[in-house]
Structures are given as C-alpha cells and as structure tokens.
Amino acid sequence: MTLTVDDLRVHYRTLRGDVRALDGVSFTVSDGEILGLVGESGCGKTTLGKSLIRMDGRMRHIGGTVTLDGDEVPVGDDRAMNAFRFHRISLVPQYSMSALNPTRRIGRMIRELLASRGVSVDTEELHRRLALVGLKPEVLERYPIELSGGMKQRTVMVISTLLDPSLLVADEVTSALDVSNQKAVAHALVGLRDQGLVTSMVFITHDLALTSHIADTIMVMYAGRLAEKAPAGVLTTAPRHPYTRRLLAALPEAGVRRSQGRLSGIEGSPPSLLSPPAGCRFRDRCPLADDRCAEQPPVVEVAPRHHVACWKA
Amino acid sequence: MLTLDRVTKTFRTGTFSGSTLTAVDRVSFSVDRGEVVTLLGESGSGKSTLGRMILGLTAVNEGSLTLNGEPVRPGKEYYRRVQGIFQDPFSCFNPVFKADRIFALVKDAYHPRVSAADWRTRVEGAVRDVRLDPAQVLGKYPHQLSGGQLQRLLIARALLLDGLEILVADEITSMLDASTRIDVLNLLGDLRERGLGVLYITHDLSLGTYLAESTVVLRNGRITERGATEKVFGNPLHPYTRHLLAAVPRLGVDWADAEPVEECVFHAAGAEGDLYEAEPDHFVACARLPECEGR
Amino acid sequence: MNAMPPLGEPASEPAATSAPAQEAAREAAKEAPKETAGETGRPAAPLSPGRETLHYAVRNPKLLIGLGVVTVLLLTGLFGPFLMDGTDPNAYSGSQAVPPSGENWFGTTTFGQDVFAQFVHGLRATFLVGVIGGGIAAVIAMLVGFFAGYRGGVVDEVLTMFTNIVLVIPSLAVLLIVNAYLGVRSVPVQGLFIGLTSWPWAARAIRAQTFSLRTRDFVDLARLSGSRTWRIIFREIAPNMSSYLFMTFILLFGGAILIASSLDFIGLGPTDGVSLGLMLQSAQQWSALQLGMWWWFVPPGVGITAVVGALYVANVGLDEVFNPKLRES
Numbered sequence: 001m002t003l004t005v006d007d008l009r010v011h012y013r014t015l016r017g018d019v020r021a022l023d024g025v026s027f028t029v030s031d032g033e034i035l036g037l038v039g040e041s042g043c044g045k046t047t048l049g050k051s052l053i054r055m056d057g058r059m060r061h062i063g064g065t066v067t068l069d070g071d072e073v074p075v076g077d078d079r080a081m082n083a084f085r086f087h088r089i090s091l092v093p094q095y096s097m098s099a100l101n102p103t104r105r106i107g108r109m110i111r112e113l114l115a116s117r118g119v120s121v122d123t124e125e126l127h128r129r130l131a132l133v134g135l136k137p138e139v140l141e142r143y144p145i146e147l148s149g150g151m152k153q154r155t156v157m158v159i160s161t162l163l164d165p166s167l168l169v170a171d172e173v174t175s176a177l178d179v180s181n182q183k184a185v186a187h188a189l190v191g192l193r194d195q196g197l198v199t200s201m202v203f204i205t206h207d208l209a210l211t212s213h214i215a216d217t218i219m220v221m222y223a224g225r226l227a228e229k230a231p232a233g234v235l236t237t238a239p240r241h242p243y244t245r246r247l248l249a250a251l252p253e254a255g256v257r258r259s260q261g262r263l264s265g266i267e268g269s270p271p272s273l274l275s276p277p278a279g280c281r282f283r284d285r286c287p288l289a290d291d292r293c294a295e296q297p298p299v300v301e302v303a304p305r306h307h308v309a310c311w312k313a
Numbered sequence: 314m315l316t317l318d319r320v321t322k323t324f325r326t327g328t329f330s331g332s333t334l335t336a337v338d339r340v341s342f343s344v345d346r347g348e349v350v351t352l353l354g355e356s357g358s359g360k361s362t363l364g365r366m367i368l369g370l371t372a373v374n375e376g377s378l379t380l381n382g383e384p385v386r387p388g389k390e391y392y393r394r395v396q397g398i399f400q401d402p403f404s405c406f407n408p409v410f411k412a413d414r415i416f417a418l419v420k421d422a423y424h425p426r427v428s429a430a431d432w433r434t435r436v437e438g439a440v441r442d443v444r445l446d447p448a449q450v451l452g453k454y455p456h457q458l459s460g461g462q463l464q465r466l467l468i469a470r471a472l473l474l475d476g477l478e479i480l481v482a483d484e485i486t487s488m489l490d491a492s493t494r495i496d497v498l499n500l501l502g503d504l505r506e507r508g509l510g511v512l513y514i515t516h517d518l519s520l521g522t523y524l525a526e527s528t529v530v531l532r533n534g535r536i537t538e539r540g541a542t543e544k545v546f547g548n549p550l551h552p553y554t555r556h557l558l559a560a561v562p563r564l565g566v567d568w569a570d571a572e573p574v575e576e577c578v579f580h581a582a583g584a585e586g587d588l589y590e591a592e593p594d595h596f597v598a599c600a601r602l603p604e605c606e607g608r
Numbered sequence: 609m610n611a612m613p614p615l616g617e618p619a620s621e622p623a624a625t626s627a628p629a630q631e632a633a634r635e636a637a638k639e640a641p642k643e644t645a646g647e648t649g650r651p652a653a654p655l656s657p658g659r660e661t662l663h664y665a666v667r668n669p670k671l672l673i674g675l676g677v678v679t680v681l682l683l684t685g686l687f688g689p690f691l692m693d694g695t696d697p698n699a700y701s702g703s704q705a706v707p708p709s710g711e712n713w714f715g716t717t718t719f720g721q722d723v724f725a726q727f728v729h730g731l732r733a734t735f736l737v738g739v740i741g742g743g744i745a746a747v748i749a750m751l752v753g754f755f756a757g758y759r760g761g762v763v764d765e766v767l768t769m770f771t772n773i774v775l776v777i778p779s780l781a782v783l784l785i786v787n788a789y790l791g792v793r794s795v796p797v798q799g800l801f802i803g804l805t806s807w808p809w810a811a812r813a814i815r816a817q818t819f820s821l822r823t824r825d826f827v828d829l830a831r832l833s834g835s836r837t838w839r840i841i842f843r844e845i846a847p848n849m850s851s852y853l854f855m856t857f858i859l860l861f862g863g864a865i866l867i868a869s870s871l872d873f874i875g876l877g878p879t880d881g882v883s884l885g886l887m888l889q890s891a892q893q894w895s896a897l898q899l900g901m902w903w904w905f906v907p908p909g910v911g912i913t914a915v916v917g918a919l920y921v922a923n924v925g926l927d928e929v930f931n932p933k934l935r936e937s
Contacts (some may be wrong), residue, residue, distance in 0.1 A: 041490055178355035179561055180557070180560045182562070183560050183568065209564045212565075236564050250492050251491060251564065252495065252498075256523060257524075257542070258502050265491075266492035269459060269461075370832075388834070389834035392832050396832060397829075407847070409847045409850075409931065415833075418835065
C-alpha cells in the first residue's frame with residue numbers, strides 16, 4: 001500500500017470565512033496504480049493535489065492524515081515536507097513553461113537541481129529516461145523556449161522523477177496541449193510507471209475520456225468530497241453515482257451528432273463551499289434526491305474496489 | 314451567406330524586418346444561414362485569426378470576404394448582421410462595469426430610440442431565450458456571475474440585433490465545465506433552427522462534430538479537408554484528419570496509435586491551396602489523392 | 609427575433625463555473641462573491657453608475673481623509689493670502705529669528721520675515737506649479753500613451769521613439785537653457801516648462817497599460833458594438849485604469865513640485881514671489897538646521913509632504929471606490 005489518505009480536510013482562508021475545499025476525503029493508492037482524479041472546477045481536486053506536495057499560503061490543514069509507505073506525510077508543515085518533496089513525492093505542474101528557468105539550458109538546469117539535492121548526474125541514465133518519454137538527448141543542449149509544449153511537459157516529467165519518487169502528482173498536465181501532444185504525454189506517464197521509475201501516480205484532470213485510457217482507477221470528486229471511485233472500466237461503463245452518470249451523459253463523443261440524440265448538461269451549479277449545506281452535496285441537482293439525502297451518505301464499497309457515496313447507489 | 318474566397322493573412326514578424334509569417338493561407342468556404350460550420354484546428358492553425366478576420370478585427374491581406382455577395386466592410390452596419398462570441402467569458406466583460414453594459418452598448422449603437430422600459434423588456438426576453446433568469450443575472454458585476462452565465466449573456470447580446478445573420482463562436486466552450494458545455498452547444502444548435510448561420514471554431518473534435526452540418530479542418534493556415542461532417546469524419550481522406558481522429562481519447566474505444574502525418578508519401582509535396590473534390594461535398598487538400606488511392 | 613418563442617425554460621439555477629484550467633486560481637475566491645451577490649450593502653434600487661460611485665465615495669474614509677487634508681491646504685493657499693491684508697510675504701516685518709508665538713504663528717526667519725506668511729503664499733505657488741506642470745504632463749502623457757498603446761504598429765513605433773527622445777533629453781539642462789534665454793519670472797511659466805519636459809515616463813507607463821488592456825476581449829466586443837477608437841479608449845480602457853491615471857497625475861504633480869524646488873534651489877525659480885521650495889532652500893542656505901531654527905524648514909517640508917501624501921491616501925481610497933472587487937472585502 002503506497003498512499004493512504006484518511007479523512008483529509010483542507011480549508012482556504014478568505015475574508016468571508018473558510019472555504020471547505022477538501023471536506024473529509026479518504027482513499028488509497030496501491031503500488032503501481034495510476035489514480036485518475038476527475039471533477040469539475042471547484043470540486044477540490046487541485047486542492048488535493050496541492051495538499052500532497054505543497055500547500056499555498058491560504059491553505060490550512062484542518063484534519064486527517066496522509067500516509068506514504070507507512071510514514072506519515074506532514075502535509076500541514078511546509079518545512080517538514082521538504083524531506084518528502086522530490087525525493088518521495090514529486091509533482092508535474094500544469095504549466096511546465098513556468099517551471100523551467102528560461103535562461104538555462106535544460107542540461108545545466110538538471111545538473112544544478114540535482115547538485116542542490118546532493119545527487120550527481122548519471123548521464124547515461126538521464127538519456128535512457130529521456131528516450132523513455134520520446135525525447136532525444138539533444139534537448140539537454142536546448143533552452144526551454146526552443147521546445148514545444150509537449151516536449152517541455154515531458155522534460156519536466158523526466159526531471160520530476162529523477163529521484164524515483166514513490167508518488168507522482170500530475171496536475172492537469174495535458175490540459176494546455178493539442179490532442180496529438182496529449183497522447184504522447186499521457187503515454188509517457190504510463191511508461192514511467194511501467195518502468196518502475198515512479199511507484200504510483202495521481203493524475204488530476206477534468207477530461208474523463210483521457211483519464212479512462214491511462215488510469216487504473218478513477219475517482220470522481222464533487223464539492224470537496226468523494227463521489228465515486230472505481231476501476232476505470234467499471235466507472236465509465238457502470239457508474240453508480242448519479243453525478244458520474246450525468247457527467248458521462250453530458251460528454252459528446254467524436255462522430256456523435258446532435259440529430260442522433262440530444263445530450264444535456266447538469267442543471268444548476270455546485271453549492272458554495274463557504275457554508276455547504278448538510279447532507280449530500282449533489283442533492284440540489286440530483287434527479288433521484290429525496291428526504292434521505294438530507295443526511296450525508298457514507299462512502300460504501302458496493303463491489304470490490306468500487307466505492308460510492310450515495311444512498312441510491 | 315458569408316463567403317470566404319482565398320482569404321490570406323500574413324503578419325510581419327518585426328516592424329522593420331521584411332520577414333513575414335503566413336497565418337492563414339488561401340482559405341475558401343462559406344457559412345449559410347441556418348447551418349453550423351465547424352472550423353477545427355489545433356493551436357497555431359490560424360483558426361482564431363480567421364475568426365477575427367471575419368469579424369473585421371484583423372485586416373485581410375489577400376482574397377475576398379463577402380456577405381450575400383457584397384464585399385465585407387467592417388463597421389456598424391456589418392456588425393448588425395455578423396457578431397462574435399469569444400473564448401474567455403471573463404475577459405469579454407469590462408470588469409469596472411456591470412455585466413448589463415454589453416446590452417447598453419447595443420442599445421446606444423443600434424436602437425437609440427427604443428424607450429428604456431421597452432429595452433428592458435427586450436433584454437429580459439433575450440436573457441430568457443438563453444435560459445437564464447433575468448432576476449438572477451441582470452444588475453450584477455461580471456465577477457459575481459459564473460463562466461456559463463457570462464457566456465450565455467454574450468449570446469443574448471447577439472440576439473438583440475434584429476438583422477443578425479452570422480454568429481462567429483470562437484472556442485466558446487473551452488473554459489466551461491463538462492456539465493455546462495453541452496448546454497451552451499445546444500443553445501447554438503437552437504440558434505441555427507432560428508435561421509442563424511453559426512461558425513463554431515474549436516480544437517475539440519468531439520464537440521465539433523456534435524452540431525455541425527459541415528466541417529473545415531485547418532492546419533498551419535491551410536484547409537486540409539472540408540465538407541459534410543459525416544463525410545469528413547466518416548471517410549477521412551487526408552492523413553492529418555485521420556491522425557486527429559485517432560488522437561482523440563474516446564470512452565470505451567481503444568486509443569489507437571495515430572497515423573503519423575509525416576509518413577504520408579505525398580505529404581511533403583503538399584497541396585498548393587487548391588482543394589480536390591473527392592466526392593460531392595467533400596474536398597481534400599491532397600492534389601495527388603487519386604494516385605494515393607490507387608497505391 | 610424577439611417575437612420568436614423562447615428556446616426553453618429559464619434555468620432557475622446559476623450555470624456552472626469557470627474553466628478547469630483556471631481552477632487553482634479561482635477555486636477558493638469564486639465562492640465568496642457568488643453567494644452574496646447583490647446583497648452586500650448594495651442599495652435596493654438600481655443606481656446609475658455615477659450615483660453608485662458617489663455612494664461608495666462618500667463612505668470611504670481613506671478618500672475622505674486624503675481629500676480633506678488636500679482641501680484644507682488648498683483653501684489655505686487660495687484664501688490665506690487675502691486674509692493677510694496683502695502684505696508682502698518677503699517683507700522684513702518683525703524681530704529676527706524668533707520662535708513661533710502668538711504674533712508670528714510660525715516664527716520668523718533670520719531676516720525677520722514672517723514664516724507663516726511665506727508658508728501661505730508658498731502653498732499657493734506650490735499648488736499652482738503642481739497643477740500646471742502635472743496637468744500639462746498628464747494630458748500629453750495620456751494622449752501619447754493611449755494612442756500609441758491602442759493603435760500599435762507604426763503609430764506606436766513613431767510615438768514611442770518620440771517619447772524616448774524626450775525621455776533622454778536632460779530636462780534640467782533644457783530648463784537651464786530656456787531660463788537663460790527667456791528668463792522665467794512667474795510660477796505659471798515655470799509650470800509650463802516642467803509640464804512639457806516631464807511627461808515621457810508617464811506616457812510609457814500608460815502605453816504599457818493600454819497595450820495590455822487592448823488585447824482583452826471586451827475591447828473587441830465594443831468594436832463589434834460599433835464603438836470608435838476614442839470612444840473605446842475613454843469609455844472602455846480608461847475606466848479600467850482610472851485609479852492608475854489618478855496615481856500618475858499625483859506622481860507628476862509631486863514631481864513638478866520637486867523639480868520646481870530644484871530650480872528654485874539653483875536660482876532659476878520665479879524671481880518675484882515665494883514657494884515652499886524657495887523657503888526650504890533659503891532655510892538650508894542660512895543654516896537653519898545648525899542654528900536650531902526648526903520652524904523655518906519644518907512648515908514647508910511638512911507642507912510638501914502633506915500635499916503629496918494626502919493625495920496618495922486619497923488615491924488608495926479611489927482605487928477601492930472604482931474597483932468593484934475591492935468594495936466587497
């Protein structure tokens with residue numbers, strides 16, 4: 001068992017009070033597993049990703065624990081987290097351009113970065129890893145601006161995994177890329193896992209279709225809580241939570257025409273997380289909701305590895 | 314009908330340097346009333362530049378742009394008939410004014426004599442037409458509304474113009490959540506049923522095919538393939554179109570390896586802007602397609 | 609078009625939220641405004657934009673305090689001299705170097721001039737040179753900056769080149785030469801020359817701001833509504849930088865006062881008259897500090913600081929009034 005998150009609560013401090021961005025989320029990621037984390041804006045998926053690596057100034061750790069390979073991760077303590085970052089938990093950010101120093105050649109940047117962590121560069125190993133994500137060794141002699149978006153994203157992936165971390169958090173890494181680059185980056189991520197360079201991975205995205213191709217397990221979040229978590233194939237074909245179902249129904253597929261069947265979105269919007277209503281948070285938009293939903297549904301394992309937080313599931 | 318005939322746009326790369334960059338290269342197609350045309354392209358394909366040229370926000374270097382046979386002259390009269398909606402709804406609203414101001418600008422320019430009360434009724438009608446509750450959205454500042462609400466208000470604004478014929482929608486759903494995206498798309502489809510022509514510019518293949526009667530695939534400023542949507546995606550002829558189609562992740566369908574564009578034997582030769590008619594209403598920019606089909 | 613039936617039932621719920629790409633930035637912030645929209649101290653009846661700005665303006669302490677201090681000083685400078693029976697502020701009227709007293713409120717100089725009389729007249733001259741110098745510079749900077757930034761291309765190149773040329777001209781040297789040839793004898797002429805030489809940096813700053821605002825989609829939308837260039841500049845772009853423009857004016861205003869003081873210091877000030885700069889300069893020249901005559905240099909120093917500082921505080925307040933996002937916090 002690699003990562004265990006237990007009842008994690010993280011709030012954002014604002015002038016109007018605390019925004020409960022992450023309100024009691026529990027899940028596990030096993031060795032070699034890629035967890036796809038899906039949800040709409042404001043559901044807390046980015047907050048969760050940030051909590052695992054670095055909280056920003058407005059975030060506060062309210063409760064819950066994170067355990068990695070048996071050691072507790074001090075998510076609320078920025079300084080204590082230094083021992084984990086890069087060595088055991090690493091991040092590939094959404095905008096790799098801002099992660100790379102524009103005035104340094106890639107190779108020099110890597111040498112400096114490793115030197116600051118007290119590690120020397122194994123050039124052959126570096127070349128092997130670049131090849132793994134489909135990059136030529138020549139990129140080491142280039143400046144970031146000379147690389148395309150997809151190449152930069154893959155370069156950052158190699159840099160992030162140089163120390164073979166246990167957990168890699170990939171936050172919306174494909175969102176800013178064209179479809180053809182998306183695929184190369186997604187495959188490179190899977191390759192890193194297959195080669196054992198990272199033990200497991202949390203892949204955060206808003207694109208359910210893309211996740212279904214690379215993740216082993218998909219977790220859907222809604223308004224700061226877990227809605228459903230299941231193996232990728234099960235979640236996309238036999239979802240149990242009404243939110244997951246409606247979300248899948250709102251996705252047009254290439255080739256599907258409106259004349260063949262009109263899709264519809266989900267009416268309404270997620271509740272404010274400043275003072276969220278009691279009970280199921282999807283209640284107001286849910287077609288199945290009844291009085292029972294005024295009580296918060298627990299996360300139940302309805303089938304092996306299939307967890308749902310819904311009374312109706 | 315809005316017709317583009319060999320429209321070209323080149324940018325100078327420096328003020329005093331002679332080097333230029335061709336963003337749009339001899340593009341021809343048309344958008345008729347009552348149809349949705351999808352303009353599909355990846356970043357750098359020139360699709361947004363093309364949209365801006367149709368809206369008169371960027372000058373056309375060569376080629377012609379005509380509306381019902383008349384050459385396009387951007388200005389008040391043209392904008393009565395051709396309007397646009399853009400990608401980022403938050404950037405479309407002037408943050409220091411209330412969101413309603415976009416309607417006030419339309420009134421000042423096009424309906425100065427309508428009384429305030431009548432205008433309010435019309436605005437409320439247009440807002441209801443885009444399925445918003447006037448009481449919830451009017452009188453608010455842009456930052457108090459969501460992206461989906463703002464995007465709908467922009468569509469409502471276009472509806473206030475009496476003579477509207479063509480609507481250019483540039484990536485209007487790319488900043489919206491999946492659960493709202495489809496509603497905004499359906500709205501565009503409803504507009505078509507009211508006799509509007511819609512040019513839907515997008516990079517998202519699945520969203521593009523959902524609505525459009527015809528599709529134009531753009532790559533590096535040139536059309537690679539265009540025609541009826543069923544034909545372009547049912548029987549893609551150009552290697553690039555096949556590549557795009559293969560690269561899109563689809564639920565429950567294996568993510569097949571995309572056909573690399575560079576491997577097309579005829580790719581290097583390229584087409585010189587002219588499209589070859591492969592079948593009725595299906596054009597492809599591969600002049601050597603007959604040879605290719607026969608190999 | 610409006611006679612046609614509606615497309616569907618109006619949704620009773622607000623639609624979904626912003627882009628996934630911007631999630632991180634907005635995740636927390638967006639919760640706040642959405643739910644209290646329309647009830648945060650906003651008057652029930654809809655007000656016109658001007659009335660609404662006023663509504664917030666009269667409730668902003670920073671703006672009221674800043675403007676209050678400026679108004680008091682301005683009134684002192686405007687009407688003070690009339691109340692002093694038109695006495696010459698430079699007249700050697702009383703005993704020499706006495707500290708503040710009931711007779712000489714701010715004391716007297718080494719030569720027996722009344723410091724309060726000088727201060728009141730000096731304030732007037734200081735405001736005048738600030739308004740003329742800062743005003744002229746602000747107008748030129750706005751015209752050049754807006755036009756260059758909005759039009760871009762060749763217009764921008766030419767105007768920027770012109771701005772840079774004026775920027776690198778050593779303005780003090782030019783002022784020296786102008787003075788030597790024309791002989792500046794009055795405060796307005798001094799202000800005019802300061803205004804004509806001090807605008808370039810402000811023009812560059814306004815150009816940069818305009819340049820970034822011009823690419824925002826609401827400018828395109830205004831063009832699609834048939835608005836013309838200057839209307840877009842003044843009705844769409846300028847309101848977005850109103851506090852920035854006011855800030856620029858304040859800095860130009862303060863700068864003009866300081867340049868005037870420097871000119872006064874090297875003997876190129878208005879030969880007949882008095883200004884806060886001239887007072888500081890003569891206090892320095894006659895060793896007021898060493899002699900412990902604090903009442904000679906403190907009033908002009910405090911005067912200059914108070915004018916510029918109060919305007920700055922007012923500017924922060926104005927920022928809150930103009931920016932609807934800051935109002936709610």
